[in-house]
Amino acid sequence: MTFSEKLRELMTARGLGLRELARLAPCDSGYLAHMREGRRIPSAKLAERLDQVLDAGGELAALVPARRARRKTPKGKAGASIARRDVLALAGAAGLPRGLSGPVAPELADYFRDQLAGHYTADRHLGPFRLIPTAAAQYDLLCDLANAARGTLRPRLWSLAAGYAAFLGWLYQDGGNIDRSVYWHDVMLERAHRSNDRQLVAFALHNKAMLHADLLDGQGVLELTRAALQEESALVPKVRVLALQQTAHGISLTEDGDARDECDCLLDQAAALVDQIDDAYPWGGACLTPHYIDIQRATCLVRLGKAADALTLWERIMPSLRAAGARRDAGVFLARQAQAYAVHHEPEHAVTVAGEVVELANATGSERMRRELSALRTRMRPWAKEPPGRQLQELLSSMGGHT
Structure with a gap:
């Protein structure tokens, strides 16, 4: 039996x-x-977990080695198994002995760095679920390589492993699996510390803060970003931009009296640093995308009830975001624009935009779009029994999953 x-x-x-x-x-x-x-x-570790959950007495886990030995991957088939085969082939060609037991070629670090940058680009078009298996397999290989490496290459590989863990945390966050997202963010923090890279540790704290922002935990966001910015002068511009704008999100979620001014000040600081970004890190490139700071500002303004100002920004930036073709990001931002219309008492416009978001959410599987649509439904309650409210409910009911 297989x-x-x-x-x-x-x-x-x-x-x-x-x-x-x-x-x-x-x-x-x-x-x-x-x-x-x-x-x-599965890996032996996952097979053992499944064996325990299914109370198989070791019978299930025992089938993994035999199955691995016989298995042949069909030529041209996409997936994590091919990613592992290709990287192992590259490792052999670069001088890495079988079993990852010898000197690790530095070229492998360049390979994984380029792959990670490509994954972030693909994510904006594909959504989370198509990339998780490949990224997870490459993360496992990176850990094997880092454990086998010596000298300065070892922390460099741990740094890349942390980057892959961050990416997996983001994919699970976007896909709505918060438990797995929390797990991978915690893994990233541990790997970041092993890399001994201050920039990466601060980036990991920013990523955890971003997760707390999605959970509407403003205080949690602020605690994490303040830790990231504790030695701000030592951080590269990219990390400072990310931490500063995430701090603004935390403040907008707490809704203190001076929140608008504080958010504007933080985002102005971040905007002044964007043109200075010139590091070689393969992660965090989102802050270089067009209108990045305007998007963060508009999001904060909606939370703070400043819908008219938010709409001015959304209406200026959405045409170019649509044209860029990044469906997942465009869907999230369109949902936020719809919320601004609702807060501004324009329910018909809100529903029109929501229709686009529903199509994108179904196409990409992005749970973040669904959460933004749930927030829109809350803001549309005053019109729940009127035509716009009923139309929105019909749109949301047509979606798979829960909204």
């Missing part, structure tokens, strides 16, 4: 579906579906 056959048998016997088993393991339900159908083989 691993996938045994897994299906146990799931049926225990009455567990994909989502429930993925939650208990925990692992990504899409990745688990591939394992169930025999298209992917």
Whole structure:
């Protein structure tokens, strides 16, 4: 019996579906579906977790080595298995002995850096779920390489591993799996400290703050960004920009009396630093995208009830964001623009924009769009029994999942 056959048998016997088993393991339900159908083989560690959850007495975990030995990946098939095969081939060509037990070629660091930068670009178009398996496989390989490396290459590889952990944390956050996102953000912090890179540690704190902003935890955001900015003068401009703008988000969520002025001051500081960004880090490039600071300012303004000012910004920047073709980002920002219309008592405009967001959310699987649409529904309550409110409810009901 193969691993996938045994897994299906146990799931049926225990009455567990994909989502429930993925939650208990925990692992990504899409990745688990591939394992169930025999298209992917888990790591030994994941196999042991599944064995324990399914009370298989070691029978399930024992099938992994045999299955790995016999498995041949079809030529041209995309996925994490090919990513691992290709990187191992590169490792051999670059002088890394089999088993990752010898000197690690520095060229591998360049390879992984370029791959990570490419992943961030692809994410803006593909959404989270298509990239998780490949990024996770590459993260595992990076950890193997970092453990085998020596000298200055070792912290460099740990730095890249932290970057991949940050990316995975972001993908799970965008996909709505907050538990897995928290896990990967914590992994990133640990890897960042192992790299001994102050910039990366501050970036990790910013990423955790961004997660807390999505959870509407303003105080949590401020605690994390203040820790990131504790030695601000030692940080490169990119990290300062990210931490400063995230601090503005934290303040906008707390709604203190002087919040508008504080947010403007922080965002003005960040804007003045954008043109100074010139580091080689493959992460954090979002702050170089067009209208980045205006987007953050408009988001804060909506939270603070300054809808007219927010709409002025959204109406100026959305045409170019649509033209850029980054569907996931455009959908999130369109949903925020719709919220601004609702706060400004323009429910018809809000519903029109929401229609675009629903299409993008269904296409990309972005849970962040769904959360923004949920916030829109709250702001549209005054019109719940009127045509715009009913139209919005019909749109949201047409979506898969929960909103």
